[in-house]
Structures are given as C-alpha cells and as structure tokens.
Amino acid sequence: MENKIKTIGVLTSGGDAPGMNAAIRAVVRTGAYYGVKVCGVMRGYNGLINGEIQDMSPRDVSEVLQRGGTCLMTARCKEFKTKEGVERACHIARVFGLDGLVVVGGDGSFRGAKDLSNAGVPTIAMPGTIDNDINCSEYTIGYDTCLNTVKDAVDKIRDTSASHERCTVIEVMGRNAGYIAVEAGIACGADVVLFPEKEYNFDEDVLRPILEAKSRGKKHAIVVVAEGIGGVVEMAKKIEEATGIESRATILGHIQRGGAPTVRDRLTASRMGAKCVELLLEGKANRIVCMQNGQIVDVDINEGLEMKKSIPQDMVDLIEKLTV
Numbered sequence: 001m002e003n004k005i006k007t008i009g010v011l012t013s014g015g016d017a018p019g020m021n022a023a024i025r026a027v028v029r030t031g032a033y034y035g036v037k038v039c040g041v042m043r044g045y046n047g048l049i050n051g052e053i054q055d056m057s058p059r060d061v062s063e064v065l066q067r068g069g070t071c072l073m074t075a076r077c078k079e080f081k082t083k084e085g086v087e088r089a090c091h092i093a094r095v096f097g098l099d100g101l102v103v104v105g106g107d108g109s110f111r112g113a114k115d116l117s118n119a120g121v122p123t124i125a126m127p128g129t130i131d132n133d134i135n136c137s138e139y140t141i142g143y144d145t146c147l148n149t150v151k152d153a154v155d156k157i158r159d160t161s162a163s164h165e166r167c168t169v170i171e172v173m174g175r176n177a178g179y180i181a182v183e184a185g186i187a188c189g190a191d192v193v194l195f196p197e198k199e200y201n202f203d204e205d206v207l208r209p210i211l212e213a214k215s216r217g218k219k220h221a222i223v224v225v226a227e228g229i230g231g232v233v234e235m236a237k238k239i240e241e242a243t244g245i246e247s248r249a250t251i252l253g254h255i256q257r258g259g260a261p262t263v264r265d266r267l268t269a270s271r272m273g274a275k276c277v278e279l280l281l282e283g284k285a286n287r288i289v290c291m292q293n294g295q296i297v298d299v300d301i302n303e304g305l306e307m308k309k310s311i312p313q314d315m316v317d318l319i320e321k322l323t324v
C-alpha cells in the first residue's frame, strides 16, 4: 500500500456511544500495523483547536475495548462551527504534523469533518451514535448496546408496572429519530410505540389499544415514546384520567449511552476503524465509512449527508401486528 501518510489523528465528537473506544483502538492498532504514527485528539474538535493532542501506542489502547464512553473524551464545540475555528484547527493539525484525521461521531461531527477536509486536513468520518440516525449507514456504533440497555430497563419496569397494574410511559432517546423507540419497543413487547416519523392520534393510537387490552382483562401497559415526541409526564396523566389505570412516566435518559459495548458494537467499531485508516493510506479524504447490506463501505461525505433513511416499513407494520 502506498504510504505518504506518516501521522494521523483520531477524535470522538458529539454524544458518546458504547464502542467508541473499540473504534479508537482499531485506528491506533491498524495505524501501528501499517507503520503509521497515531495521535489521540482530546475532547473532540476542542482538542484540535487547543492542541490537546498526544501520541498513542498500541499499548495505550489496551483494556479499552470492553469499556463504554470514550478514552479521548468527547465534547460539542461551538467555535468549530465558525470559519476561524476551522482555520485554527487546521493550523494546529499542521503544527502536530497530522496528515489525516479520523472522526467518530454523528452527523454534526460529519459536517465538521467535511469542513476540515475542505480546509486541507484529509478527514474520514465513521458513525458513532446510539441514535442510529446516520442516513448513509444502516447501522451506527453504540446502537445495539443502547437497545440492550433499554431492553433491560423496560423489562424491569414491566415487573413493577404489572405488579401494580399500572400503565408506564417510557421515554427513550434518539434525538429526532425513532429507531431506538421502534426496535426497543418491539423487543420489549410494548403495547404502544410512538416515534416522530409517524403521526399519531392520542385517542386512536394510545387510548384505544390500552382500553381494548383492559377490556380483555389486561390491567397494565407499557408505552414507549421517542424523545422526539416527548411529553411523557403529561401523557401518563392523560392516560390515567381517561382509562382509570394508574399511570407513571419514566425518562430513561443517559443510562442509554453507557455500559460495556455489545459484540456487535465492538465488531462494527473495529471493522470501521480499520477501514478509516486504510482509506487515509490510500490517499482518500472527505469520506464516510458506513454499513450497507452488512458490508463496511465508504461514501463521499457530501453524498452521505444528503442521503435519506427511514424506519423500515416492515418494522412499522410489525408494531401494528404485535400490538393487535
């Protein structure tokens, strides 16, 4: 493989996701495999602007594969959204001799990666977010771990909800996307699943299934609501008033971002991390490494950001079938 690239950087940006450490490890170790120096950039784009950059050896990423969070820390960086911020980051990248950069994050971080590439730092991005909302990729690192965390939490809530014969309305994360709500809702046997990609009517889509179940003798219910819909406290009150079933609301919150990554997240992060390094070594830049039909591929960052993705219709249909 041609090797004009001598030093590369890696950073994690935006909300953390389980598996980011596995991605960092893959970048560092793949770099070492090809004889490339790898530097860790701390705190996302902040670290690039402030020069918080350190050499990383394969040993520096021992024992991180199984850990949630990110050993490089992560942040949201307002300054980087300005022209001056990008120019400063480019200057620091040159000072540290970075010939290329790998960015692990969500679509906001990808827009930053694009700006960096256009300003002269060859950058490759890979999807690390629990939301699974990267349009060009059918999967994002952290999603599977998050789903399993939600599954564990909802199973526990179900125990108490059933014992008290209550309806529990549970809010899950996902920003503006409903992937977590839909797939966790199916996996947890929720009676109602609400997500932003599909409009809902409170009487028809919430009250009716709960009341129908009640008339069949079922006295408890689980309602999973994506944060993009929100309002779970008010919704629980309205359900209690209309059905007479005592109701509670639970917002799962940041527990969904933590924990040891699942095998799927470790594998995907490892495969994508290695691919990012190889693309840089091939002289590529401004690309997103993503998953399509189970394969790790790369797409142009502009095209990737413009692609559209929707909740698979079979999943939406499945919710209807299983909550009949």
Ligand code: ADP
Pocket (backbone or CB within 6 Å): 013, 014, 015, 045, 075, 076, 077, 078, 080, 081, 105, 106, 107, 108, 109, 110, 111, 112, 113, 115, 129
């Ligand atoms: P995520 O990457 O998870 O979507 P954010 O949207 O918070 O998270 O973005 C992370 C960081 O990426 C921001 O703090 C900012 O530094 C950078 N970023 C976000 N949007 C843009 C943009 N439109 N242009 C340049 N940089 C951006």
Ligand code: F6P
Pocket (backbone or CB within 6 Å): 015, 106, 129, 130, 131, 173, 174, 175, 176, 227, 257
């Ligand atoms: O993008 C990941 C995510 O956890 C979203 O699901 C959520 O909307 C957001 O980040 C929360 O961000 P913060 O950590 O700033 O509260």
